[in-house]
Every structure is written in structure tokens, then in C-alpha cells.
Amino acid sequence: MSDDRTMLTEVATGLFRDLCTPEDVVAAEPTGWSERLWTALSESGFPAVSVPEEAGGSGGDVADACALLTVAGRFAAPVPLAETGLLGGWALAAAGLELPEGPVSVAVDRPDDAVELTGGRFSARLSRVPWGRRSTRVVAFAESGGQRFVVSAPTAAATVTPGRNLAAEPRDTLVWDDVELADDALAPAPTGVDTEALRLRGALARSAQIAGALARVAELTVRYTGERQQFGRAVARFQAVQAHLVTIAEEAELARLAVEVAALNARPDPSFPDVAAAKSAAGEAATIAARASHQAHGAIGMTKEYELGQLSRRLWSWRDEFGGERHWSRELGRQLAAEGADALWPRISTGLVGA
């Protein structure tokens, strides 16, 4: 890791450690939101990392943002850190739109979504928008008169129906009914700034959060099984339990490295094969490690207060968000099939690419 990025990670870790304890996460669960944490993050400029400074962001690159998201995932942070900068901020900046105050969210054209833009008038129904109710703007794509636009839709003008993922993080449905958009809420979308690219960033962001959560799950499980005594000894002394620890360590490391490679290769944008492989592998890792860590913990892991459940419920949600394992595996498989049998190995053996 570069020195700058290591420092960023350390500073962020300190901040989350102070303001996002397991107790804080429990306390935030009814609203899925921590004002105190968001304020502190905003003051440090963290939500806008990877958004260029000229566009009102904090600078830095995709790898910096992913490093931050890994930390956020580890602490189960109840804030839209990914959505504001790496996703929404990216699209706004690319289209020359202003990065608004406060959290930003995004919509990636889910099957039941509908968007209509005529002139400056906007109607839309966007579902499962992360922290939709807390965002000042939701970034979406729309077509009008044969041209594609980035829309920065004001949440204040929408009707919100709350929804939640398994960890009670807000995933809301927002409806705009023929709303007049201000000039600062609409701009033509440059090439490469589209739903596909946004979904790719979303998948990378969730993979990074998964990697962070998995690292913490691994630590928790090693610690707990080393302390919990049954039959007169720590349960970690039993081989069957050790097998779980090994599985968790493998999956956590495998996901982390896949994410790091994808993030470091994003110069400037994440590449499809990197992200597809990372999300597929991280999603599978989430499933396997969550199962193993719950098994190794026994009943304590099933309590809502204990930290493991805060992480596993996020893992079970994040693996599906912005496309699950099946989605990304299929899309990757399609590309590999199109490239042919002899291109398969060169593709698999492409790791971190030199600058």
C-alpha cells in the first residue's frame, strides 16, 4: 500500500474506532444512520475521496476510496460512504455537476425502476436506494430527446417509502412525480458514465466493504473461540473448530486481495473483469465465512447485540447488492466465452497490472 493510503487507512480506523463502536452500531440500527459519525467523516472529507478536488471532492483515487470502504465495512458503518463519493460523486463530477452538501445516493436501473425525463421535468420510481431517505440527492441516468443525462434528483421533492436490508441499512423507494429540475440538477452524461459503469463501481464498493467485514469476522472468531471454554479447554483447540478458523481466514484473505487488485488496477476506472471476479469471489467468501463463523460461535453469534451479527447481516446483504455472485459470474463467463478457450488462461493469470 502507498504511504498516503496507509495513513488514510490509519486515520480512518482511528475515527471509526472512536465513533463507530459495536454499541454505536446497535444504537443506530432503528434509523440505520449515525449523524455523529457522518459529521466527523464529512469534516475529514472522507465521503468525497476519489472525487477530484476541482469538482469539490477530496481528491485521491479509486484505490483510496476502496481502502476507506474496507475500513468502513470492518466497523459496519451506518452511513452512505460509498454512495456519496465513489458512486454518486463520480457521476456528478464527470458530468460537471456540483457535489451537494450531505449524503448522496444512486440508482442503478433495477428491474422495477422507471425513469422519465421530458424537457426539465422528471418522473421516476427508484427502488432500494441506499440511504435514500437521508440523501440530499439521488444520482440516476435518464434519456431525453435521444441524449443521456446524469440527473441529480433532489430527495426533498420525492415521496419516500422506507425499506431496509438485512442489517437495517436503509434501502428506500423514492418516487418523483413530474418534478421540475433546477439547472444544477441535470447535465449530459459523458461517454463511459452510465448505468453499467455505476453498477461496476457499486459492486467494487460492496466488495471492499465485504473484505473489511470479513477481516473483522476472522478476528472475532479467533478471539472468541480462544476464550470460550468447553470440556475443560478453549473450543479453538478442537480440530473441527480449527477447520472453521482456517476457512474464514482463507476466504477473508482471498476476498481482500481480489478487491485490492481490482481497486489498484482502476486507473482511473475499475475494469470489468477485475470487478466481476472480485464481486463473485467476495460474495462467495461472504457466504462461506459467515456460515463458518456462526458455527464456530454457537448461540452467542445469534444475539442481536453481539458484533458478529452486525457483520454477518451486512455480508448477507452486500453480497447481493449491485449484482450477486450469479450475476457477476455469468457476465464474466460470457466475456470469457466470447474471448475463447485459448484466451482463458491469459485472462485468469492477469493480476495486478504495472503502472
Place this chain on the structure above:
Amino acid sequence: MQFAPTVLTPAEEALRAEVREFLAAELPADHRPALGFAGRHDPHFSRTLAERGWVGMAIPPEYGGHGRSAVDRFIVAEELLAAGAPIGAHFVADRQTAPALLHFGTEEQRRRFLPGIAAGEVYFSLGMSEPDSGSDLASVRTRATRTDGGWTVTGTKVWTSEAHNNHFFAVLCRTSPMEEGSKHAGLSQLIVDLHAPGVTVSPIPYLDGSHHFNEVALEEVFVPGDMVLGELGSGWRQVTSELAYERSGPDRWLSTFPVLREWLRERPDLTDADAAVLGRLAARARAIRHLSLSVARSLDAGEAPAVEAALVKEVGTRFEQDLVEALRDAAETELDQGSGSLFRALLAEAVLTSPSYTLRGGTTEILRSVAAKGLAS
């Protein structure tokens, strides 16, 4: 845990391109890929590879080798394995015996064996397992007693891969009787000529019908005193470190890759479900490769990533098996080793041999114990 992402340098990329070019020229287009390092014994191929400098890469030039890095070795090995090249003749000597000779051997032993290994001409087997000693290697009963000018060795080794084709094997045996409470003491490794008087190699038929491993009976075999590998009595330490070398290389996650490639070749029009299988396996292979390459890089940095290596082997070998079952399920076929389809023939071979991946070189269960101890500390 120290798995760090790593970039191949331009020189490493160039090496890879060279190996790919070599393989494209050397392997006939319709060759049947070997599955893994034990796949096929082909001395001609081993010698040709050695002429290019790709055998004995870890061996310093003064012993006929090339003094290359662990990452360079990784690159060559993964290309060979991905292509299914027939590397069975030299692979074990190269991966395992040469480093042991370098670390523990006498100057005389190095001069005698290393140039031949580097030339792809001298092949070694491993003489560890016995009928009553598998995972619990320290319980071996093969015994060496002192005699004029050396040792007399008696005992039986089993599962000795390729003993019928190879020249020597490193035999783990007792050179002094087991003492209460110190079962790891008194073990030594002796280099035994597989063609010496008193050595009888008999095949143990392998599950796929091939001749892969053997029973090797040693009956009062004379072994010259200068064939003790390393220090007398430190066999246990040497063997456990020997096991560590071979843990996490590409041979631990690529054995079945050719089956995937041939599946894609024979079924270019993938359904959505098939594409998802392909994508998932490719994603996981990539992720495991990142880990495995990272271990090679950290070896070059002088680190000793023992836990990491055990994790890679454990997860990698399970992946090799997982790949086979995923493809079997996707292919909806009946398995037949004699199938005219290369993919199906390979799939049949893979199903028959895949249980070995999680056994050979230390079972999954033993690896988990090794890794778990490291994780807890």
C-alpha cells in the same frame, strides 16, 4: 497475515511471454494435457525445458542452475501447469529435492546431484510414507544401521510416486532407536539409489488404471556414509521444512485447469447457467492465484510465510476438486475415460484422480492444524 498484492515486473512479464511462446512451439496443438505436476513422465520434455534454463531455477549457477527468484519459478510453473505440459519427470526433484540439497546437503552431494537435476536428467522420488506411517511421519520404521563405510537400510516405503521411473529417493528412516518422549529425534534422511541391490520397486495400481505409485521394499540396502542428507538425526526438521516448500505453488491450484479450458473449447455456446459456472471458477482461480503469487513474492523478500502457504494449499487443492465437480454437473454427461472428446476424457481422469489433491504432500486435515496454530498465535 501477509498477503500483499504484487505486480509482475517487465522482466517477469517477458519471461512469461517466452515460456508461452516455447509451449506453443513445443506442445503439439492436439496434445493431451497432463493434469497437474504428476501428470506425465517425459524425459525428453524435461531436458528440452532444462535447455531453456527452466529447470533448476532455484539452483545457483555454480551447481549448474540459474539462481532465479521464487516469482520466476512461479511464472514458469504456472505456465507449464496451465498448458498441461508433461513435467512429471523432473518436477519433484526440482521443487523439493534440489532445495533440500541446497539447504542441508554437503558440498559433495550438491556437486554430485544438482547439475543433473538442473539439466532435467536426474529424477528423485520421496521416500516418506510407510504402510503404518502416513500423517504421523515420525513413526516410520525403516531402519538404518551402521556398517563398514555407511549404512544398511531395511524397511518398506509406500505410495512412492514414479519410483519406477526415477533414479533416487530421499528415504526418511531411523538411524537411532526411538526414545521415550522424543520421537522426532533419531530420524535421518538418506539418499538411496533406486537401482541399488536390495531395492525392489513394485507397482501399486492407481485408481485411474495408470502406474503412478509404488511400494519400494528395502532389504539390507547398502547406502554409502556420504549419502546421509544433512545432519545425522535431523531428518524430522528437514522433512517438515521440505513439506513447507511444496505447499503453495501453482501445482496446488492448477491441476485441473486444463479441464476447464477444454470444456470451453468444446462448448463455445454457453447457456447462462454455464457462463455463471465458468465465471465463478475463473473468479476464484484468479483470487487464489493472487494469494499464491503473493507467497512467492514474500519468499523472495526473505520472509517465511508458513501459515500463508498452508492456507493456499488448503484452499487451492479444494478448488481443484470443486472445479471438477462443477464441470461434471454442468456437462450432464456420463463419464468415460475413453471418450473421443478431449474434455470428457480429461473430466473422467480428473474425477478419478481428484481425491489425491487434498492428500498428497500433507492432508487437508493436517494443513488445517498447522494453519490454525499460526492463526491463533
